[in-house]
Amino acid sequence: MPEPPAATVAAAPDRPTARQLAAELRAGKTSARALVEASLAAIAATEPTINAFISVDAPSALAQADEVDRKRAAGVQLGPLAGVPLAVKDVLCVRGGRTTCGSRILADFVAPYDATVVARVRAAGLVIVGKTNMDEFAMGSSTESSWFGPTRNPVAPDHVPGGSSGGSAAAVAAGETVLALGSDTGGSVRQPAGYCGVVGLKPTYGRVSRYGLVAYASSLDQVGTLSRDVYDAALLTQVIAGHDPHDATSLDVPVPDYSAACHRPVAGLRVGLAREHFASGLDPEVAAAIERVARHLERRGARLVDVSLPVAGHPEYCIGAYYLVAMAEASANLARFDGVKYGHAADAPSDLLAAYVRTRSEGFGAEVKRRIMLGTYALSAGYYDAYYLKAQKVRTLIRRDYDAAFTGCDALLTPVAPTTAFRLGDNIDDPLQMYLNDVYTVSVNLAGIPAISVPAGVSSCGLPIGAQFLAAPLAEEVLLSVAAEAERGTTRGEP
Numbered sequence: 001m002p003e004p005p006a007a008t009v010a011a012a013p014d015r016p017t018a019r020q021l022a023a024e025l026r027a028g029k030t031s032a033r034a035l036v037e038a039s040l041a042a043i044a045a046t047e048p049t050i051n052a053f054i055s056v057d058a059p060s061a062l063a064q065a066d067e068v069d070r071k072r073a074a075g076v077q078l079g080p081l082a083g084v085p086l087a088v089k090d091v092l093c094v095r096g097g098r099t100t101c102g103s104r105i106l107a108d109f110v111a112p113y114d115a116t117v118v119a120r121v122r123a124a125g126l127v128i129v130g131k132t133n134m135d136e137f138a139m140g141s142s143t144e145s146s147w148f149g150p151t152r153n154p155v156a157p158d159h160v161p162g163g164s165s166g167g168s169a170a171a172v173a174a175g176e177t178v179l180a181l182g183s184d185t186g187g188s189v190r191q192p193a194g195y196c197g198v199v200g201l202k203p204t205y206g207r208v209s210r211y212g213l214v215a216y217a218s219s220l221d222q223v224g225t226l227s228r229d230v231y232d233a234a235l236l237t238q239v240i241a242g243h244d245p246h247d248a249t250s251l252d253v254p255v256p257d258y259s260a261a262c263h264r265p266v267a268g269l270r271v272g273l274a275r276e277h278f279a280s281g282l283d284p285e286v287a288a289a290i291e292r293v294a295r296h297l298e299r300r301g302a303r304l305v306d307v308s309l310p311v312a313g314h315p316e317y318c319i320g321a322y323y324l325v326a327m328a329e330a331s332a333n334l335a336r337f338d339g340v341k342y343g344h345a346a347d348a349p350s351d352l353l354a355a356y357v358r359t360r361s362e363g364f365g366a367e368v369k370r371r372i373m374l375g376t377y378a379l380s381a382g383y384y385d386a387y388y389l390k391a392q393k394v395r396t397l398i399r400r401d402y403d404a405a406f407t408g409c410d411a412l413l414t415p416v417a418p419t420t421a422f423r424l425g426d427n428i429d430d431p432l433q434m435y436l437n438d439v440y441t442v443s444v445n446l447a448g449i450p451a452i453s454v455p456a457g458v459s460s461c462g463l464p465i466g467a468q469f470l471a472a473p474l475a476e477e478v479l480l481s482v483a484a485e486a487e488r489g490t491t492r493g494e495p
């Protein structure tokens, strides 16, 4: 039994949501400037302990806020979230500011353009306050591998916030901003949301543009949202979702009304529970929390169904296939960081090869190097068939498992992670242990399906527990309906 957390920075559960702040803005009860000033004050008070941000641009945030206030005063029609402060994971390009990816190699890289999601949040009048901390190049599950030092969990600062979007989850949990953007390649939005007690939504692969998201594993990466509640996740996803000609994998299908889905009754929906997910290794307190969510949904008229995931439910297949595919793609994607075009370059190298070797040796941290080497190995002649090709075949089987599961149910309910947040330093020297933490999240990215992580109570020592819902491709509305109902059950304290 872990000891209780040492201290708590996390805020009162009655702190306003983005929806409430937006209503106050519309009613003239507050201004975008006042909200940004409050956000900057919270950042000043919280950062010495939590370290959720890599950079904060107060002058730019205040200028953006003043612009929204000016437009509102002039009667300009504004989007529903105009004037609400937002944090952006430092893997998304924001023009004119540093985009570091938590890495030394990009520590001084200034992005020349806005990622599509960044352009969209700007156009919607959201105010970008700063860039959040992350595992280096989004490779990790704890935000401990950042060149800028670890982020701490606001609920219990001697525990990790999860990762790799740990800075975004911590910023929202600590009330530094009410909303944040993250990226999710194998769970990096959902797992930190679960560990910090906030909501994390990873949309269907292709639902949100990846243009301007620095690539980790391109066939798995997706931008997602972190928020205080499910309704806010719907509002922010509405802003960022939709087709983008700059991303060849972006889906050209209409974006439904996500906030309406949050009010849709769950009666008649079939919620699947996979028996494989409740096998050994799952913390009994997490299992009990998931069970409570299931019972609440049942009382609201949902039907619980037993599901089997013969491949997708097994860690040895999911973790193996995911880490092979992710590392293979990472080894190719990170080849561009060679000191010639972007970021850090070694001083006075003797020749070109020395320039590459020294730049990359100095610029990348240990975990990123490990993955580049393993990924290169898995793709090399003679090993390709044994590793990479086999992983792709397992990926197909995982996708088929989910296709079959969603013929018998509308959503699957699973844990987000096998345990609550672990302590800083506990897993950082044991990569396999760290990878195993992703057992409930990685198969979702291999299948390209959407998933949401929603708070499901706290453990006996006060650490947040997350519940995860998965749905068929483009069924985000189903996710929002069941997650909003689960949240009503948890926040009302219903058993």
Ligand code: GLN
Pocket: 138, 139, 140, 141, 163, 164, 183, 184, 185, 186, 187, 188, 189, 216, 326, 438
């Ligand atoms: N923890 C997983 C990894 O390290 C997932 C990271 C992510 O989703 N970016 O690859």
